[in-house]
Amino acid sequence: MEKIYLITDIPGYTPQVSRLLSMMNYARYTTLSAVENLTSNQLDFLLDEDSNSIGMLLLHFAAVEFAYQVFTFEKRDLNKEEEAVWGPALDLGEAGRREIRGHELSYYVDKLNAVRERTFELFKTVGDDWLHQEEAFWHQKPGNHYFMWFHVFEDEINHRGQIRLIRKKLKV
């Protein structure tokens, strides 16, 4: 926590990987701050019938991070079993509203921590050269691993903004 406002080296990781992880760590810290002390009912609250609950968004973060682990480190898409587990959280929308509810905050935090622990392990196995590897990505334009993992945390920050807005408007 003394280093939470530093984008800097982290023992065990190469310089660019360290900077990326510094940003991911700060994003996660603010996510967890944004949901502190929410009850199960509050985590399930919907602004309206087309909206995502805060619980859905939390599980979305874990799902996106898991999907990018598979996509960038194993170079494959999710298989059927993984899709069954993570699909509703990945896609959000109707299936998410139906299936992701009734949990306490600790349920989501445990999932987030478990996926993040694996991310920390995986990044120990690669260096800055890996981050800069490019391949065809969205719209057939080149994307590098750095961008793909930047996207993981920028998606989290995007939805954290929504979580803060939803939290202000909770009616439960």
Added chain:
Amino acid sequence: MEKIYLITDIPGYTPQVSRLLSMMNYARYTTLSAVENLTSNQLDFLLDEDSNSIGMLLLHFAAVEFAYQVFTFEKRDLNKEEEAVWGPALDLGEAGRREIRGHELSYYVDKLNAVRERTFELFKTVGDDWLHQEEAFWHQKPGNHYFMWFHVFEDEINHRGQIRLIRKKLKV
């Protein structure tokens, strides 16, 4: 645009500055996509009386970026004149709701572009060593310039998430 999904070198900037600017550029690209074709009425729309309009959030991005230019490159706070210009957009809330309205999208985009152009110029004058300089920051913990500029774009992404949510719920 061919490099929009690459976090990589940019001519005229040092390696870490380039990576930071790559992320800032992508964040801005998604911000502008999120507000494309919005009318003046839509930019003024409020979800409720305590909310920020999309127009307010757009001007907030320019204000935050300007404030961090002053804070990190000139090592001072905003003066009275600057505070008068940017205060309502920086603080959001009541003054912002009263003062920031009635503008077309181009008004906001012009402000964003003008501030960003200055950022591009300022970053030509510094290198990676500057990014890693530390000083006392929030809560008297150390922060480095890299973190401060990361915060500029992570604040934008946070509110871009809110813009996307507000846009889906527009009633004008």
